[in-house]
Amino acid sequence: MATNGYDAIIVGAGFGGATTAALMAKRGMKVLLLEQNAKAGGKAMAFSKGAYTYTAWMVCCAPTVDNHFETVLNELGMRERVELVAPGIQGSTFKNSKGEWVVGPQDPTPDPNNIFDWLEVPEEARADALTLLADLTLMPPEEIAKLDDISYAEWLGRYKINKGLYSFLIGPVADGCFMVPVDALAASEAVGTIQQVFLRGGGVFAKGGIGTVAEAFAESVKINGGDVIMKTKVDRIIVDNGQVTGVMADGKTYNAPIVISNAGIQPTVLKLVGEQHFDKSYVNYVKGLVPTLAMIGVRYFLNKEVITKVPYGTLFTTETPWTMERWIKAKDGKNMPEDITVWYEVPSNYDPKAAPPGHQIVLTGIWSPCDPEMSTEQHEIWWKKIDEMMFKVFPAMEAAIELREGYSTTDVSKLTRDSVLPGLGGECIGLSQVIGQAGAYKPSAKTPIQGLFYVGCDAAGTGIGVHQAIDSGMKVAKIVQQYHLMHEATIS
Ligand SMILES: Cc1cc2nc3c(=O)[nH]c(=O)nc-3n(C[C@H](O)[C@H](O)[C@H](O)COP(=O)(O)OP(=O)(O)OC[C@H]3O[C@@H](n4cnc5c(N)ncnc54)[C@H](O)[C@@H]3O)c2cc1C
Structure with a gap:
């Protein structure tokens, strides 16, 4: 069964896809947004468990002033729909030469x-x-x-x-x-x-989890006449004679002359479209792109407030910065250094409703290989290291744990990105930050196929994770609108 009549279809409602879909709908295009999960947000989706609300893992956004969250929400007329917070303090903790863990200056402009x-x-x-x-x-x-x-x-x-x-x-x-x-x-x-x-400034969050911003973007698509279909995985992007014509999902065909994929460049080319539709040199380029590393972590549900005031922080020492050599030695978990950098977030320190009174949830994260096939035993090595680091700095934490829940690259990949190359799929951000893939070398949002574009942290955006995805969404919305109008003006 085929469904006609869209100007553009967006595959995926991560921050990149949801931004671009919302902006294009608001600016008058007829769009369809398809998402495999039950809600928008992708790698920064809002979660809840019992009376706790939080972002899937440790997600701290920036910048606080003049940020894209507000710019896009304002354009969509959705600013009141989300409560953004920027508490202005953080708890970076440094192990000094005496071996003492010392919190940095708390003043927002120290x-x-x-x-x-x-x-x-x-x-x-x-x-x-x-x-x-x-x-x-x-x-x-x-x-x-x-x-x-x-x-x-x-x-x-x-x-x-x-x-x-x-x-x-x-x-x-x-x-x-x-x-x-x-x-x-x-x-x-x-x-x-x-x-x-x-x-x-750094440290922007949203009450209920930053993913609520992407949910507002997706809602805005509907308000502006577009369609949003959740729990629908796109199986194929259809290409005919070098031109995209639509997508297939759950046995249905949805037609449009423009498809924008938020599924990642590698899954888009190697799985959703298929290598046969591209030149060999482009396929080799795509296969050779190097992603960021991944984050693995533990969520601690505590029966008392152990970390006070600060909404987020980092534990680090002079020995913890990662280099390629240091990472290669550590990555199989067998030669783990004594200390590693840990990032943590405490949602109830910026959103009192994020945990029941007197309780606390602490989300943590450390670097990990991207491989979604890592075993639970391998995950446990990294999770234990986080325990060790957190309990050293917050000794009251261990006894306060009601529930300890690990998350891994397997969860990240399942939630957001198919693994189409060995060892990849669970990456934290995307493809456009390493030397040779950043700045002027950043992967283009345009593909060699007519009407097919990428959006999200693989292409076009700059900045930190979520903000970069929105940046890409804003830029891609503009590129695609221009493409759409030029085609309307000259060909139709
Ligand atoms: C553990 C972790 C911690 C992080 N911490 C931070 C942080 O502190 N600060 C920060 O700014 N950023 C952080 N990030 C990064 C940030 O979350 C991402 O960079 C950003 O959210 C990526 O957005 P995106 O639009 O590029 O892609 P994604 O979020 O990956 O969105 C892709 C979307 O497409 C959907 N999709 C994929 N394939 C299909 C398909 N075939 N059919 C339908 N839908 C599909 C997915 O379900 C998903 O919703 C973190 C990420 C992780 C994993």
């Missing part, structure tokens, strides 16, 4: 000297440290664009800074924002995004 004291920057190194921070914060876009071919590690190496500041600029900052080893991360991507956070 005096650099307080940061330097915390990170044990010697007096004589402070001038260089300030130069670095000023360059990072004030570098103009045309200078940032020149950093596509060097790594963030190489760029940082131009400054003489102590290990404490170096590990801060990697551990809590770059490792968490990009999920790429510092020597593989494109400096342009790193500097541009970190600059956004330094100038416009």
Whole structure:
């Protein structure tokens, strides 16, 4: 059975797909949004369990000021539908040279000297440290664009800074924002995004989970005359003679001259469309794209409030920044370093209704290989490491646990992205942050097939995870509208 009459079909209601569908519908296009899950949000979906509400895992967004969440919600007239919060404090905790875990300055705009004291920057190194921070914060876009071919590690190496500041600029900052080893991360991507956070703040959440923003976007598609079908997995994107004509899902055909895939570039090309529709060189390019690493973690449901005030934080030491070499040694879990960087989020510290009174949920995450086929025994090695790190810093936590729930790359892949290449599928962000795939080399949202586009963290966007997906959604909506109008104007 075929269903006609859409200007565009969007495959997937992650933040990329939901943004683009909502904006195109609001701007007058007739769209269909198809999503395999019961609700929108993808890798940042809102969850609930009993009286607890939270985002699927540790998800902390940025920037706080002048962010895309508000821009898109405002354009859609949905600003009141979601309660965004930016508490302005965080709990980054550094193990100093005495082995003490010390929380950083809590002031949202701290005096650099307080940061330097915390990170044990010697007096004589402070001038260089300030130069670095000023360059990072004030570098103009045309200078940032020149950093596509060097790594963030190489760029940082131009400054003489102590290990404490170096590990801060990697551990809590770059490792968490990009999920790429510092020597593989494109400096342009790193500097541009970190600059956004330094100038416009970090730590945006939504009451009920950030996924509620994507739910609002999907709702807006319906309000503006589009269709949204949940729990429907697209099995095939149909291509005829180099032109997309629609999709097949649950035995039905949906027709449209434009299809935008939020399913990931590799699953789109290698599975949903099929290699046979592309040139061999494009298929090889797609197969060779390298994703970010993944995040694995534990959700702790606690019978008392153990972590007070801060909505999120990081545990890090001078030894925890990941490099490619360090990651290759650690990734099978057998040579785990003593300390690793842990990110955590406490939803009830920004949303009092996120946990029953007197209770708390703590979401944690650490780096992991992307492989969705990892066994539970392998997951347990990483989950135990998180226990060890969290209990060292928050000794009251262990006794307060009512429920400990691990999540893994298997869950991430099942929820969001099919595994179509060995070892891939559970990645945290996408394909466009490593050297050679960022800046001018970023995968294009346009494909070689007429009418087929990508949206989401694989193409077109910049910034941190969720914000990057929305950035891509905004850009792709514009590209596709132009394509649609040009075709209406010249061909129809
Ligand atoms: C553990 C973890 C922690 C993270 N922490 C942070 C953080 O702290 N801060 C931050 O900003 N970002 C974080 N991120 C990253 C962020 O969540 C992602 O970068 C962003 O949400 C990706 O959005 P997307 O639109 O690119 O893709 P996705 O979220 O992957 O969305 C793809 C959508 O397409 C759907 N789909 C796929 N295939 C099909 C199909 N065949 N048919 C129908 N539907 C389909 C999926 O179900 C999904 O809804 C984290 C991610 C993970 C996994």
